[in-house]
Amino acid sequence: MRRLKKGNTTELLKVFIIFIVYLIYNSVFQTIFEALNVHNGIITMFTGDVLFLIGMMWLYRKELKNSLDHLGKSKRKFIFKVLLGVIILFAVNMIVGIIGEVLVPSDTISDDNTTSIYNLSQISFAYTLFKTMVFGVIAEELLFKQSLRNVIPNNVLFVISSSLIYAVMNVIYGDLNSPYLLTDTLSYFAVSAALATMYIKNNDNIVFIMFIKFFYNLIPMCIMIAGMF
Numbered sequence: 731m732r733r734l735k736k737g738n739t740t741e742l743l744k745v746f747i748i749f750i751v752y753l754i755y756n757s758v759f760q761t762i763f764e765a766l767n768v769h770n771g772i773i774t775m776f777t778g779d780v781l782f783l784i785g786m787m788w789l790y791r792k793e794l795k796n797s798l799d800h801l802g803k804s805k806r807k808f809i810f811k812v813l814l815g816v817i818i819l820f821a822v823n824m825i826v827g828i829i830g831e832v833l834v835p836s837d838t839i840s841d842d843n844t845t846s847i848y849n850l851s852q853i854s855f856a857y858t859l860f861k862t863m864v865f866g867v868i869a870e871e872l873l874f875k876q877s878l879r880n881v882i883p884n885n886v887l888f889v890i891s892s893s894l895i896y897a898v899m900n901v902i903y904g905d906l907n908s909p910y911l912l913t914d915t916l917s918y919f920a921v922s923a924a925l926a927t928m929y930i931k932n933n934d935n936i937v938f939i940m941f942i943k944f945f946y947n948l949i950p951m952c953i954m955i956a957g958m959f
Contacts, residue, residue: 744789745880745881748873752782752873755778758778759777759778760774763777772853772854776857776860779860779861783864783868789872797935798937800935801935801938808938811932811938812938816942816945816949819921819946825920826913826917830910833912833913834910859951862947863944867943867944867947871939871943874892874899875926876936878892878895879929894919896918896922897915897918901915925943
């Protein structure tokens with residue numbers, strides 16, 4: 731995979747711009763749609779997310795193609811590694827959940843991944859499906875893994891940085907006075923760190939990580955759908 735050369739600031743500038751766009755595009759589209767007298771929040775969010783997703787896939791099309799080409803010829807081995815990755819994520823989530831329960835006891839038993847999916851589904855099921863199974867799997871992994879890896883070649887620094895940024899991005903728009911802020915941050919950080927470590931261990935193959943996250947998100951999604959009937 732590509733590494734940032736000494737003195738090369740182009741890739742760093744690219745990543746900086748991408749994160750700025752990620753932080754503001756919802757507000758920009760909201761302003762545009764309101765000017766057009768369209769006040770449907772789902773349409774606004776969906777439009778922005780789709781365009782950001784397309785943009786990320788285009789910007790990192792070479793990395794995506796390279797990852798697809800190096801997934802491995804053995805389907806059985808690939809499936810085993812994906813399932814192992816999913817199990818590791820659930821194990822990490824469970825361990826962090828136990829630690830969180832000790833630090834801040836809670837009346838609920840749902841993990842943060844399941845809770846966030848359920849809360850989003852209260853707004854729109856179709857949007858939840860897209861945001862969780864497509865945007866969260868492709869766009870977010872390209873943003874928090876691939877883009878940062880291109881500018882942070884050091885393994886330890888990459889895992890810490892990418893996981894910390896991911897955790898902050900997931901809690902910053904919530905209730906910052908919540909007693910569960912620390913445990914939520916820890917949960918997001920731990921899961922992201924586990925994914926980042928698997929990413930490194932598999933030669934920076936971003937598509938492989940996308941498969942793991944897809945199935946990790948699929949289980950609570952299926953549980954939520956089952957509960958609707």
